[in-house]
Amino acid sequence: MKLLVIEDDATTGRYIAKGLREEGHVVDLVADGREGLIAATAGGHDVLILDRMLPQVDGLTLLKTLRGAGSKVPVLLLTAMGDVDDRIEGLRAGADDYLAKPFVFGELSARVAALSRRPQAMEAETVLRSGDLEMNLITRTVTRAGQVLDLLPREFALLEHLLRRKGRVQTRTMLLEAVWDIGFDPGTNVVETHISRLRAKVDRPFDKEIIQTVRGAGYRIAA
Amino acid sequence: MTARLAKFWRSMPLRLALLLVALFTAVSLLSLAASYGFTQRSFEQAMRADLRQDLAGFRAAPNARAVAALVEAESREADPNRMVLSYIAPSGRIFGNGAIARDEAGFHIISLDRDRAQYDGAYLSLTDRLHGGIITIARSRAEIEALGGVFLNILLISLLPTALIALSGGLVLARRSKRHVEMVGRALDRMTGGDLGARVVVGPRWSDDLAQIGGKLNQMATAQEASVTALKQVSSDIAHDLKTPLQRVALQLEDLEGKVPPDSEEAELVARTRAEVADMGHVFQALLQLAQVEAGSARSRFAPVDLAQVCQTLVEVYEPSAGDSGHRLTLEIAADVPKVRGDRALLGQMVSNLIENALRHTPVGSQITIRLSQHAAGRVWLQVADTGPGIPVKERDKVLDRLYRLDRSRNTPGNGLGLSLVAAVAALHGAELILGDNEPGLKVDLRF
Numbered sequence: 001m002k003l004l005v006i007e008d009d010a011t012t013g014r015y016i017a018k019g020l021r022e023e024g025h026v027v028d029l030v031a032d033g034r035e036g037l038i039a040a041t042a043g044g045h046d047v048l049i050l051d052r053m054l055p056q057v058d059g060l061t062l063l064k065t066l067r068g069a070g071s072k073v074p075v076l077l078l079t080a081m082g083d084v085d086d087r088i089e090g091l092r093a094g095a096d097d098y099l100a101k102p103f104v105f106g107e108l109s110a111r112v113a114a115l116s117r118r119p120q121a122m123e124a125e126t127v128l129r130s131g132d133l134e135m136n137l138i139t140r141t142v143t144r145a146g147q148v149l150d151l152l153p154r155e156f157a158l159l160e161h162l163l164r165r166k167g168r169v170q171t172r173t174m175l176l177e178a179v180w181d182i183g184f185d186p187g188t189n190v191v192e193t194h195i196s197r198l199r200a201k202v203d204r205p206f207d208k209e210i211i212q213t214v215r216g217a218g219y220r221i222a223a
Numbered sequence: 224m225t226a227r228l229a230k231f232w233r234s235m236p237l238r239l240a241l242l243l244v245a246l247f248t249a250v251s252l253l254s255l256a257a258s259y260g261f262t263q264r265s266f267e268q269a270m271r272a273d274l275r276q277d278l279a280g281f282r283a284a285p286n287a288r289a290v291a292a293l294v295e296a297e298s299r300e301a302d303p304n305r306m307v308l309s310y311i312a313p314s315g316r317i318f319g320n321g322a323i324a325r326d327e328a329g330f331h332i333i334s335l336d337r338d339r340a341q342y343d344g345a346y347l348s349l350t351d352r353l354h355g356g357i358i359t360i361a362r363s364r365a366e367i368e369a370l371g372g373v374f375l376n377i378l379l380i381s382l383l384p385t386a387l388i389a390l391s392g393g394l395v396l397a398r399r400s401k402r403h404v405e406m407v408g409r410a411l412d413r414m415t416g417g418d419l420g421a422r423v424v425v426g427p428r429w430s431d432d433l434a435q436i437g438g439k440l441n442q443m444a445t446a447q448e449a450s451v452t453a454l455k456q457v458s459s460d461i462a463h464d465l466k467t468p469l470q471r472v473a474l475q476l477e478d479l480e481g482k483v484p485p486d487s488e489e490a491e492l493v494a495r496t497r498a499e500v501a502d503m504g505h506v507f508q509a510l511l512q513l514a515q516v517e518a519g520s521a522r523s524r525f526a527p528v529d530l531a532q533v534c535q536t537l538v539e540v541y542e543p544s545a546g547d548s549g550h551r552l553t554l555e556i557a558a559d560v561p562k563v564r565g566d567r568a569l570l571g572q573m574v575s576n577l578i579e580n581a582l583r584h585t586p587v588g589s590q591i592t593i594r595l596s597q598h599a600a601g602r603v604w605l606q607v608a609d610t611g612p613g614i615p616v617k618e619r620d621k622v623l624d625r626l627y628r629l630d631r632s633r634n635t636p637g638n639g640l641g642l643s644l645v646a647a648v649a650a651l652h653g654a655e656l657i658l659g660d661n662e663p664g665l666k667v668d669l670r671f
Binding site: 081105164194197 | 331354463466467469472473474478480497500501505513520534539541547568572579
């Protein structure tokens with residue numbers, strides 16, 4: 001993918017660009033809002049990573065200008081503030097997702113990946129599969145190697161979310177937002193315990209692990 | 224209706240109008256009474272002059288017989304209700320249409336008509352000796368008394384319109400000022416509701432005092448808005464200046480982690496440092512959020528929130544963690560708990576912090592119970608109770624302070640901001656927060 005990173009802090013910008021390049025993306029890095037706007041309007045980027053506080057032209061102004069010009073490029077807004085007010089303001093200005101500083105790279109990477117596929121409409125599948133795992137969305141049953149798994153409704157929702165995003169890392173915060181509609185960090189290892197309960201049913205009785213842990217980032221079901 | 228009337232009665236312009244009406248009435252009464260007395264006196268004097276003139280006319284008669292003839296003639300013409308004439312001749316015979324009698328009560332005019340004994344009403348009379356007899360001329364005071372009625376009419380005619388005009392003017396003013404006061408009130412409500420951009424729009428017809436109050440209120444709101452903006456600016460400056468280096472450190476540590484051999488001592492050190500940095504980030508985040516919750520801007524996006532549903536979700540989220548750490552987490556929701564006006568995310572975080580707090584500070588086997596009911600009709604009551612060690616009475620207020628931690632909790636995870644946020648969110652929603660004794664354990668009550 002071709003990504004545009006607009007971040008005024010040189011060190012942060014460099015690490016973001018480096019990390020994304022290591023994942024195989026092409027990255028353009030600019031350090032101020034004016035240049036960022038010029039680069040963004042030139043087009044051709046799959047995702048924009050935009051810092052909110054920028055010299056020259058502020059991140060929100062840049063975003064509004066871009067949206068005003070009809071650009072539909074997915075935008076991930078980075079912010080040092082990161083409270084609810086700020087989040088609402090950012091989303092209202094046209095951001096697709098929002099990440100509060102300080103973040104870990106894994107979180108950024110997972111969110112960029114999620115954004116890049118967002119425009120594709122979700123397929124109206126009735127059966128989701130990964131290896132010998134099968135989830136029937138109509139009968140709401142899950143089988144693995146022909147064996148029926150007894151899942152609680154929320155475990156079903158969690159597994160469905162991961163299955164629909166096969167091959168893509170889902171971070172703890174992304175799962176909290178998507179499965180429980182929780183936009184804040186509940187602190188303790190709540191997501192870990194939910195995953196481990198799900199694993200106890202989905203993976204433990206079988207040889208191969210379907211739900212993978214991605215170190216420092218989150219969870220993923222192999223494509 | 225009576226309440227509205229009572230409220231109206233307390234309105235200043237109406238009271239002023241009524242006071243004016245009373246004052247005007249009193250002054251009119253006084254001046255009319257004075258002119259009535261004056262007019263009455265001059266009427267009386269004129270009447271006495273008439274009587275003297277009448278008498279002078281009889282004096283012109285040469286003798287008693289002539290006087291008697293004159294009196295007879297004139298009294299035939301005169302209406303005894305207006306004028307009574309009487310002449311007691313030297314012979315003792317009474318001529319005229321009446322006679323003067325005297326008893327203990329005073330003088331009376333006795334009618335000489337067969338049908339009536341005495342004339343009613345008051346008379347002014349003049350008596351004199353004439354040619355050996357006694358002549359009495361009396362004129363009725365009825366005309367003077369009629370003056371009273373005339374003056375009363377004048378009073379009513381002049382007073383009624385004045386009173387009506389003053390009263391209706393007062394009513395109009397009262398209603399207008401009530402409307403203006405309400406406008407000021409609405410602006411105040413919006414300001415306390417968190418909308419610091421609200422202003423009182425002072426109209427050209429506003430009374431000076433109200434316009435002044437409105438102006439001062441606007442000044443205050445502008446000052447407050449400026450200080451909130453300044454606070455936001457400071458917060459965002461701190462956020463930027465502290466979080467930017469923290470962000471660098473976080474990314475550099477992540478980079479470093481990839482460069483040290485996994486499962487080495489160095490890797491463990493890096494992992495520990497990363498966790499510390501993440502905690503610092505959480506503290507900054509929590510402090511910033513606390514400042515913003517306290518600034519109250521969230522009020523402007525308050526909407527009905529189903530707390531029952533929020534609690535259900537959170538209990539579901541925490542249930543596996545609670546199970547793993549050997550806690551029992553139960554939720555009791557009464558029927559028909561109404562919605563609460565508020566911010567769903569903040570209320571969720573508040574409940575989450577309370578559950579988190581209970582999980583952290585209670586030993587294995589503790590029971591954590593969340594109860595949702597009503598403490599009064601339509602008033603939501605949320606309680607989070609545990610069976611842990613509780614909080615000593617004298618420390619209960621302190622634990623709501625920022626970064627305060629009980630001595631025994633120094634080594635448990637947490638940053639001492641969780642309960643501060645609970646207190647700030649409760650205050651933002653106008654909910655009463657009470658930390659109590661669950662005998663044993665901590666009982667946190669929130670009454671909305």
